[in-house]
Amino acid sequence: MTTEAPQFSGAALAEYRAILGRYPERRAALLPTLWLAQREFGWLSPPVLEYVAQLMELPLAWVTATASFYTMYWKQPPGRWHLQVCRTLPCALRGAEGIRAAVEERLGIRSGEKTADGRFSLEEVECLASCDTAPVLQVNNTEYHESLTVERTLALIDRLAST
Amino acid sequence: MAERLLLRCRDIPDLRRLDVYVAHGGYEATRKALTTCSPEQLVGIVKTSNLRGRGGAGFPTGLKWSFLPKQTAKPVYLAVNADESEPGTFKDRLIIEQDPHQLLEGIIISAYAIRCHTAYIYIRGEFALGAERFEAAIAEARQAGFLGKNVLGTGFDLDVWVHRGAGAYICGEETGLIESLEGKRGYPRIKPPFPATHGLFGCPTIVNNVETLACVPHIVLRGADWFRAIGPEKSPGPKLFCVSGHVVRPGTYELPMGTPLREIIYDHAGGIPGDRKLKGVIPGGASMPVFTADEIDVPMDMDSVQKAGSFLGSAGIMVMDETVCMVWTALVIARFFHHESCGQCTPCREGTGWLEKVLRRLEYGEGTATAADVDLLLNIAGNMMGTTICALSDAAAMPARAFVTKYRAEFEEHAALGRCPFRPIAEPSRRHAHA
Ligand SMILES: Cc1cc2nc3c(=O)[nH]c(=O)nc-3n(C[C@H](O)[C@H](O)[C@H](O)COP(=O)(O)O)c2cc1C
Ligand code: SF4
Numbered sequence A: 001m002t003t004e005a006p007q008f009s010g011a012a013l014a015e016y017r018a019i020l021g022r023y024p025e026r027r028a029a030l031l032p033t034l035w036l037a038q039r040e041f042g043w044l045s046p047p048v049l050e051y052v053a054q055l056m057e058l059p060l061a062w063v064t065a066t067a068s069f070y071t072m073y074w075k076q077p078p079g080r081w082h083l084q085v086c087r088t089l090p091c092a093l094r095g096a097e098g099i100r101a102a103v104e105e106r107l108g109i110r111s112g113e114k115t116a117d118g119r120f121s122l123e124e125v126e127c128l129a130s131c132d133t134a135p136v137l138q139v140n141n142t143e144y145h146e147s148l149t150v151e152r153t154l155a156l157i158d159r160l161a162s163t
Numbered sequence B: 001m002a003e004r005l006l007l008r009c010r011d012i013p014d015l016r017r018l019d020v021y022v023a024h025g026g027y028e029a030t031r032k033a034l035t036t037c038s039p040e041q042l043v044g045i046v047k048t049s050n051l052r053g054r055g056g057a058g059f060p061t062g063l064k065w066s067f068l069p070k071q072t073a074k075p076v077y078l079a080v081n082a083d084e085s086e087p088g089t090f091k092d093r094l095i096i097e098q099d100p101h102q103l104l105e106g107i108i109i110s111a112y113a114i115r116c117h118t119a120y121i122y123i124r125g126e127f128a129l130g131a132e133r134f135e136a137a138i139a140e141a142r143q144a145g146f147l148g149k150n151v152l153g154t155g156f157d158l159d160v161w162v163h164r165g166a167g168a169y170i171c172g173e174e175t176g177l178i179e180s181l182e183g184k185r186g187y188p189r190i191k192p193p194f195p196a197t198h199g200l201f202g203c204p205t206i207v208n209n210v211e212t213l214a215c216v217p218h219i220v221l222r223g224a225d226w227f228r229a230i231g232p233e234k235s236p237g238p239k240l241f242c243v244s245g246h247v248v249r250p251g252t253y254e255l256p257m258g259t260p261l262r263e264i265i266y267d268h269a270g271g272i273p274g275d276r277k278l279k280g281v282i283p284g285g286a287s288m289p290v291f292t293a294d295e296i297d298v299p300m301d302m303d304s305v306q307k308a309g310s311f312l313g314s315a316g317i318m319v320m321d322e323t324v325c326m327v328w329t330a331l332v333i334a335r336f337f338h339h340e341s342c343g344q345c346t347p348c349r350e351g352t353g354w355l356e357k358v359l360r361r362l363e364y365g366e367g368t369a370t371a372a373d374v375d376l377l378l379n380i381a382g383n384m385m386g387t388t389i390c391a392l393s394d395a396a397a398m399p400a401r402a403f404v405t406k407y408r409a410e411f412e413e414h415a416a417l418g419r420c421p422f423r424p425i426a427e428p429s430r431r432h433a434h435a
């Protein structure tokens, strides 16, 4: 995080204006704008939320209430690699508890924590709609890693650690 | 095996590309609907087909569309439900990622039928790839004149926008979805009024599931009678069944509505690994009551599953073999609902928490549970039903009650032993209090 007030890049501002055009009410653009802000600034810090409120001319309380409701908006800075291990029934039936335990052991952190060097953070999430390839984890809200075993999970961590 | 329609992507490589899709008859349904049918005729065709919603509730689609006000100065919106968060369900993701134009055709035809000019597809935030692919499909279709102003020269205008969720199961509930589209927390609204009269931005709105809309082009091309003749007449059509858990071949299977559950598990999904015995099956996503091994000779259509005491729901079939502890299973499900309750209603907010707490005590409590906890679960579940804003509370209570009543001896054994008989050790290397 820089110490200056956050500010969208020109490209992000253009994207923001395009988003506004999709909705008859400005407030409806809040979710996509928060996504944009998270992409631009990495996470939704209080100054970022203030910036979004000011940009969208919405009360800060509305922006904060929405941002805090959704788990994929990060209100704390995640690790460089944020591991989201699914824990719901189909994954649990196929070894998700063992995957989580292996990640915790390898990284020395528990679910909800971040490594001291800031490289990794771990979160347990609910069904990722990939139960046919359980167990599953997602990295940084995007990439799916499917049909995991403990070995494959540890290999993934090694690979991420070196990038 | 019968012809696949919803899953043509399994047979045609690169079907997600517009050129490939068009080369295989793509957008003929759109052309036929927009150039030869009036909106009223299309609503009639969908009604006659007996198509029922694939999102979980099974409501007749044509009937829902006919609830829109006949005369209105307000715009009509279509909100496509691609939140797909019901545990055990992964069919909509497949359509969005592999065959987005099939869905887009369904959206265009349905929008035309309900006189809608702006449709939003609410895609759960985790589907980053799906959102990207769907945006690409929209851009291709717009370029080709299937979207935007004056679609196919018919004078019909339609914009379709992707709206991404950001992690919240409750946004799959149709009014939670609408709130979320409006930029708010996904708090479900009290109904009535229903979205058909007061929905998105206070305007008439239809919310339909991805798979529901994907059926529409096929109905237009092949006719309502063709659709109604597949499976039971009151709950017909091709259907996507998602099979997960302890089966040899987990996956999505397109089969006629009414295919027996036993056949799906043992023939299509290959049965249970290691020839272990079946212990239980959840037939319709985590919200639905479990079937025991003796209850699987049920045709998988909406009315038959309901008659057998559960619901087809999202058709997420989760299979448990004999090694699975049913108290643990109930706990994993209760934890999900506790995590996802939006907290507006006291019975739901408190009840989901209590269910999880008591189940955890039975499973991991090391002697702290008592025999009374088994009835306490039934008591809590009973107080959660029928009194809340949305159906999540019932969806948490119903399965909990079914686990306790159908596997009661196992629950009592946990209480008597003071531990889980299936796993003598404590929660595996779990070093913190919340699971
Ligand atoms: C708690 C809850 C979660 C739901 N989640 C979904 C979902 O993820 N996807 C979906 O299509 N419908 C979901 N539904 C059902 C919707 O409210 C709605 O009935 C459905 O989208 C209507 O579309 P259909 O008639 O085409 O099935 C959910 C309902 C509840 C009560
Ligand atoms: S029943 Fe539960 S999820 Fe539904 S509105 Fe009430 S508190 Fe929220």
Ligand code: FES
Binding pocket: A086, A087, A088, A089, A090, A091, A092, A126, A127, A128, A129, A130, A131, A134, A135, A136, B087, B088, B089
């Ligand atoms: S339970 Fe993990 S993806 Fe569905």
